[in-house]
């Protein structure tokens with residue numbers, strides 16, 4: 216009796232584990248609530264295989280329990296029971312049943328494998344995006360629109376987004392659980408992978424790197440922002456022909472052009488365009504970013520609108536010590552930090568960093 220009590224005590228533990236394993240059901244980071252046709256097909260396959268497995272499990276357990284009770288040894292059993300090894304009937308039954316089950320599993324799996332592997336890279340109706348994985352951030356290049364973004368991928372709803380996947384360093388894996396996935400990004404130009412996704416509804420879907428790629432692998436997050444086709448077109452126009460940024464931050468812009476522009480692109484008020492290096496994420500239109508570095512949220516859970524105060528404090532946190540936010544990342548410390556894992560620094564002081572924060576957080580394209 217006591218032993219049974221102990222087993223029952225484990226149930227709350229299993230209940231808690233269920234929540235842990237499902238990530239507490241984060242709405243936009245789950246394969247179980249698909250938000251696009253690819254994820255829907257994949258969930259259907261998950262459901263089918265899980266269904267077959269559960270069916271087998273339950274059947275085996277029921278037979279097992281039945282046999283255990285029915286054929287247990289009794290006092291009147293003085294002889295060996297009838298031996299059934301080599302029974303053709305039984306062997307055929309337990310060969311045919313798994314064969315049929317595997318067939319039921321295999322046909323749709325093969326069908327969807329080919330369907331979901333369809334190459335849309337030449338499709339003029341699809342949006343062509345080159346994804347480049349970096350330690351530990353994501354770069355998105357819109358091949359036809361000639362736009363580059365970091366950490367955030369804008370897409371219109373109900374359009375195929377065709378991806379060309381590559382890596383700048385080690386192997387990463389591109390995964391947007393609510394929309395479908397996932398595929399590796401490989402280093403080397405000869406190892407390009409393709410996949411496609413589509414979002415049915417507007418929303419922000421969380422993306423993750425799904426291949427252990429270094430110290431901050433778990434922090435290599437990005438967002439897919441699905442908007443209506445009209446909003447998407449407006450966004451593309453804004454990125455292609457940016458008009459003046461409300462700038463009263465010329466001090467910050469000067470420092471940025473001196474210290475940061477070799478690695479980061481941003482709107483340049485002299486050249487009237489988005490210019491700069493590609494070593495780090497593109498910082499154009501940064502005032503509309505959901506996060507700093509993909510992980511420090513610029514809005515609260517209750518209010519999805521970007522909070523300028525949070526954006527500033529997150530930027531400050533990042534620039535004060537990037538290694539603290541994302542250990543092992545490759546950005547030099549803006550201010551020299553003794554004993555930091557990052558040896559390089561840009562020799563700035565706190566006042567200069569504040570000016571940079573003002574400048575970057577004012578980057579809102581019109």
Ligand code: HEC
Pocket residue numbers: 350351352365366471474475476477478479494495496498506507508509530533534541544545546547549561571575
């Ligand atoms: C040697 C190249 C390099 C220089 C110089 C550099 N950065 Fe970076 N920066 C990076 C890299 C790489 C990342 C991406 C880090 C990560 O997320 O792993 C980054 C990330 C950032 C981010 C977060 C980006 C995002 O997507 O949210 C900000 C903001 C930033 N840098 C600002 C600056 C500023 C301001 C300067 C100048 C003081 C600067 N950086 C100088 C390489 C550089």
Ligand SMILES: [Cu+2]
Pocket residue numbers: 348349351386387388424425426427428432435
């Ligand atoms: Cu990665």
